[in-house]
Amino acid sequence: MARLNDQVQALLEEYADLLTITGGDAFRARSYEKSARAIGGWPTDLADMDPKAILEIPGVGKSTVGKIDEVRRTGTIDAVEKLRAKIPPGVRAMMKVPGLGPKRALALHQDLGVSTIDDLRAAAQAGRLHDLPGFGGRTEENILHGLEVLHQAAGRADLGTATALAEEVTAALSAVPGCLRCTWAGSLRRMRETVGDLDVLAAAHDSAPLMEAFVALPSVAEVIVSGPTKTSVRTGAGLQIDLRVVSPEAFGAALVYFTGSKAHNIKLRTLAVRAGLKLSEYGLFDAGTGENLASATEEEVYAALGLAWIPPTLREDRGEVEAAASGELPVLVTERDLRGDLHTHTDLTDGVASLEDMLATAKARGYAYYAVTDHAPDLVMQRMTDEKMLAQRARLQELAGHYGRMRLLHGTELNIGPDGSVDWDAEFLSGFDVCVASVHSHFGADRATQTRRLIRACENPHVHVIGHPSARRVGRRAPIDVDWPAVFAAAARTGTALEINAAPGRMDLNDDHVRAARTAGVRFSIDSDAHSTVQLANPRFGVGTAQRAWLGPDDVINAWPWQKLKRFLTKPDL
DNA sequence: GCCGTTTTCGGCCCGACTGTTTTCAGTCG
Known part of the structure; x- marks a missing residue:
């Protein structure tokens, strides 16, 4: 921990x-x-x-x-x-x-x-x-x-848990004398929504001190195998961690190899074989002479295969190798591109931090705009009232200008009822700068009903973003049953963004849906859904999903400058 | 166990849904 x-x-x-x-x-x-x-x-x-x-x-x-x-x-x-x-x-x-x-x-x-x-x-x-x-x-x-x-989801860790563990392990190993490089690879580096194990890669001339330090880590409960190049352990939480130590000369080739995916690696090796080369975790070699052509960095390895360096989030053999060969890799959205957060909570409902603390943390993240979107009254447990919401809006207006140039937006997270209606009437809704609308009930309704309710929510002129559209909880609740192409078409037609909810327990929409939606012309909002100041750092995980779906900054409304976002938040007449 | 311009004691989030029931317990958000 x-x-x-x-x-x-x-x-x-x-x-x-x-x-x-x-x-x-x-x-x-x-x-x-x-x-x-x-x-x-x-x-x-x-x-x-x-x-x-x-x-x-x-x-x-x-x-x-x-x-x-x-x-x-x-x-x-x-x-x-x-x-x-x-x-x-x-x-x-x-x-x-x-x-x-x-x-x-x-x-x-x-x-x-x-x-x-x-x-x-x-x-x-x-x-x-x-x-x-x-x-x-x-x-x-x-x-x-x-x-x-x-x-x-058994035995799999969500992205947040796995990232925290990976950061802890790599920080500890990096501090071991003789450790020249240490980072994580595998599906976590590709930012899959859950990971079955953790792959950690280190570079050193002598692996022994690293292996010793590794098995002595406080989170390690059991040593599965232990050798000079590879040691595997299991944590108290049941997650397996594999540590591989290679020479610094081979670090790049090993990083490619252990980042995978398997399909991506097969594609690379096939490419190598056709060129009379051999690719392994130790390097790219001339098949005839055995000469090492590239191995120290990933860039060198890809270049020697005639490819541009491929971002790890793309390495799934979904066309990225072909794109790298023809110089057509997409420019991916990054965490640095995000200019704001459009879905956050405070202690007015179920957040644990005050409005002021959330704003201060948001400002420290360098945002140009920030939306407070506490829960709406139909989620009865949150006890929201018109008065509370209007008081928060007034407070937000008082605070305008107190957080540098960060623009403060007043929003809400509405509840999409079983019939697609939302909490407030049009007049009250028109008072918000931004409305996220989400499914929080009736998860078991049939496909026709779920599809109709989401489409109707998109058609609401006051709904700008559909929050966590599938309503799934990673490993805990199945997604609702929806005709996604129909919803994607409706979102594109009505100018409604679909959320990439970056809370590690949600990751919703997932990468596959985002890819399909993007093809349909949908825009996205990568949001933290933060209920605490710490969770305002969630968007890094959503960026992983966005990258896996090949999204660029133009696809993401909260990567846009305020003036452009402002136009988006005024929906066209339907 | 926590908390207070309703309070230092006596409250504490509330309604819907499901499946089991014959009037309601358990779960969920």
Whole structure:
């Protein structure tokens, strides 16, 4: 774990879950959930804060400060350990199955002796669940389906988790004496939305010190294989990390080789063979003489194959090799191109940071414009009212000019109802600078219904962006069933942007959909959906998706200068 | 456990949906 905040957050979340499972005070559990979120989203590392400052974090009281101190001293929390002794970890894991909450998870454990996900699957397949009180045939089916959803992401880490781990590992290894280069490769470098393992590459003349440091990392739980060029470990969270150490002369060739994808590598090797060459992780060689033609940098390797350097996010054999050969690689949008964020929250609804803190962090990111888009009233739990929204708008107007030249936009995240309607009438909506509209309910409706509701939302003259259009949660909830070509056509026709939601748990739209939508003429908004100042850094992940879909700066409305974006936010008459 | 121009005690987010039920528990956002 990179920050003490993350460690504390994980322990407090676990404590809240265990309290809930054991039927403890629900308000206490909720309180711990809240402090966990507040701590995870707090920008300063707890390790650098004194207790008094920690007590200032909203939602954190004396009891939590004590537990933070305990984590700092002992690495854990005694109260959590005591509950862990009573409730097998599998019971908590079962709560991750969609449709299974604390009550049923505990009932399954107590009445059926089910205490792992595997037990649960076996029991459901054997039809042993529907005899339990409160369980029936449909519940059993839903649990089996939920297990399927969970299984698709099992053992895979989302982009945010994997990136944090990769940064931690490469920083630690880079500090080892004799380490000349260290970076991550593999699917994480290609910025796939989830990764099954982490590939780390280092350059050194002597690999031994790196291997020793690697297996001694605090996040390592198990060593799978260990040798002079390759060591594989598993983290406590179950993610495999492979470390390969090569000589500095071979670093570029190894980076190409281990970044992949497999299909991209095959294409490159085929190209090499046809030219009388041989490509491996050690370099590009003359097949006849064995002479090393290129190996130190990726650029040299690609150049020796007659190719321009190909950005890692494109290396999927989707035409990038041909484009590199003909000098037609696209100019990709980068994080630096983003001039603003059009989907963010504050503590007025479910964010954990104040408006002022979010604005200050946004300004530090160098944005030219920034939209605050708190939840609208139809998401009842957020308790939004017209008055609260108008008060926020007034506050935003007061703050105009307080954040340099950053333009402050007042927006909202509307809820797209099952019929495609949204929270407010046209008059109220016209008061916003920007409206994101998202699906937050009725995920199970049929394709015709989902398609109609999204198209109707696009046709709303006050809706500028469709937020997280598929409503999927990576590894947790399947996307809604939609006729995407029809929605893409509607978005293009109505001048409605589709969001690339950059929160690692969403990554929505995904790269395939973005590619298809772009072909249909759709524009995109790469948004953080930040609920804390830390999450304002999310767009880097969305840029990965955008690049994988070959998007350039012109495809992304929040890469545009304000005047151009302003015109886009005035939709044409339909 | 946290918090306070309704409060230092007594509240704490609320409604919809699903599947199990015969009046409601569990889950979700």
